[in-house]
Amino acid sequence: MDFSPFFPETFEEARERAGTWFQQVKAVWPEAQWRSKPLYPEEGLTFDWIEAVPSAARRALVLSAGLHGVEGYAGTAMLDLFIREFLSRLDPKTTALYLVPVINPWGMKHRRRTNPENVDLNRNVLDEEAFHRDLNPDYMTLAPVLHPERPVGWGDRFLFYARILRYLQREGMTGLRNIFPQGQSVFPKGMYYTGKTRQPEIQALLELLTPLMDRYERVVYLDMHTGYGAKGRLTLVFPGPDPRSPEELRERTQYPRVTKVAASDFYPIHGDLNTYLAKRARELGHPGLYAMALEVGTLGDTTLPQLRSMRALILENQLYWYGAKSERVARWVRREFLALFYPDDDLWRRRTVAQTREAYEGIVTGLLR
Numbered sequence: 551m552d553f554s555p556f557f558p559e560t561f562e563e564a565r566e567r568a569g570t571w572f573q574q575v576k577a578v579w580p581e582a583q584w585r586s587k588p589l590y591p592e593e594g595l596t597f598d599w600i601e602a603v604p605s606a607a608r609r610a611l612v613l614s615a616g617l618h619g620v621e622g623y624a625g626t627a628m629l630d631l632f633i634r635e636f637l638s639r640l641d642p643k644t645t646a647l648y649l650v651p652v653i654n655p656w657g658m659k660h661r662r663r664t665n666p667e668n669v670d671l672n673r674n675v676l677d678e679e680a681f682h683r684d685l686n687p688d689y690m691t692l693a694p695v696l697h698p699e700r701p702v703g704w705g706d707r708f709l710f711y712a713r714i715l716r717y718l719q720r721e722g723m724t725g726l727r728n729i730f731p732q733g734q735s736v737f738p739k740g741m742y743y744t745g746k747t748r749q750p751e752i753q754a755l756l757e758l759l760t761p762l763m764d765r766y767e768r769v770v771y772l773d774m775h776t777g778y779g780a781k782g783r784l785t786l787v788f789p790g791p792d793p794r795s796p797e798e799l800r801e802r803t804q805y806p807r808v809t810k811v812a813a814s815d816f817y818p819i820h821g822d823l824n825t826y827l828a829k830r831a832r833e834l835g836h837p838g839l840y841a842m843a844l845e846v847g848t849l850g851d852t853t854l855p856q857l858r859s860m861r862a863l864i865l866e867n868q869l870y871w872y873g874a875k876s877e878r879v880a881r882w883v884r885r886e887f888l889a890l891f892y893p894d895d896d897l898w899r900r901r902t903v904a905q906t907r908e909a910y911e912g913i914v915t916g917l918l919r
Contacts, residue, residue, distance in 0.1 A: 557627045565652075571649065575649065600649040612762070614774070616652030645918060650755070692729060697740055701875050769838060771824070783905065784908075787810070846906070
C-alpha cells in the first residue's frame with residue numbers, strides 16, 4: 551500500500567484532498583461532520599473544518615494548516631500523512647478530532663502568506679488595545695530597506711544585499727532576525743502586519759478553539775508551518791507562556807527538537823495564536839493544553855540562507871504592491887518566494903515526511919494515550 555502523502559500543485563487539488571479526508575474520518579467516527587463559515591463569498595472561499603465529537607471524549611486533537619496561506623501546500627501533505635498513517639491509532643470513543651484543512655484559503659489560493667488585507671494572521675491575535683500601539687519600534691529603523699515603493703527589477707536581487715549590509719553590521723543576524731518578523735502595526739503595506747482588528751479567519755478559528763478547554767481534560771493542537779530553521783528539519787515550537795520547560799516538553803512529546811517562541815533559537819512574535827491559547831489556558835487554570843507549531847525549515851538557518859529568506863519576503867511584497875519591470879522578473883520572484891515555503895525538492899519533501907512522521911509518533915504516543 552502506498553503511504554506517500556499528497557503534495558498538491560494547486561489550491562483546488564488541496565481542497566479536493568480535504569474532501570477525501572472527511573470520508574476517511576467518517577469511517578472511524580460515523581458522527582463526523584463537515585462544517586463551513588463564509589469568508590470571501592466573491593471568491594467562493596470559506597473557513598472549513600471537520601469535527602468528530604464522541605460523547606465520552608476526554609481529550610481533543612486539533613490539526614490545522616495554512617495559517618500563513620502559502621504554507622498550506624506543505625501543510626496539506628503533513629495533514630495527509632496524519633490521516634493516512636495515524637488516524638486509525640486514535641481511540642474514537644475517548645478522543646475528539648477537529649481538522650482545519652486551511653485557515654487562510656485566500657492566502658493559499660493566491661500564494662501569499664497574508665489574507666486580502668495584507669494581515670499576517672499569526673500576528674493578529676492581539677488584545678484590542680495592542681492593535682493601536684507601535685509594537686515593534688525597531689522595525690522603523692529597517693523600513694528603508696523593507697519597503698521599496700517601485701516595481702521590482704533584476705537589480706533588486708543584488709541591491710538587497712548592499713542595502714542590508716549596514717543593518718547587518720549594526721544589529722548582527724540575530725538582531726535582524728528578532729526585529730524583522732516580530733510583527734508590526736504601523737505599515738499596512740509592510741510585512742508581518744498585525745492589522746488593526748481581528749480578522750475573520752482568526753475570529754472563526756478562535757470560535758472553534760477556545761471552547762475546547764472547557765470541554766476536554768486535554769487539548770493537543772498541532773499547527774503546520776514551513777520556512778524557519780535548518781533545511782528539512784522539523785521543530786516543535788511552543789508558546790513562551792507554556793509553563794513547561796523545553797526539557798519537559800521534549801519528554802512529554804517524545805520528540806528531540808523542541809523550542810519556545812522568543813527562545814535563543816527562535817524569534818519573538820507579537821500576536822501569535824498559540825501564545826493567546828496558552829494565556830487563555832492559564833487564565834482558566836487548564837493544565838492540559840499542548841499548543842504547538844510544527845515548523846519545517848526550508849532554505850536553512852545560517853546567515854546567507856536567512857538573508858535570502860528576507861529578500862524573498864521583501865521582493866514578493868514589493869511585487870504584490872508595485873509589480874515588476876518584466877514578467878521574467880515576476881516569475882523569478884514568485885519562484886524564490888515559493889522555495890521559501892514549498893520547495894520543489896524531492897529530498898526536502900522526503901525529510902519533511904520522515905520528520906513529521908517522527909513528530910506524530912511521539913505526540914500520539916506521549917500525549918494521546
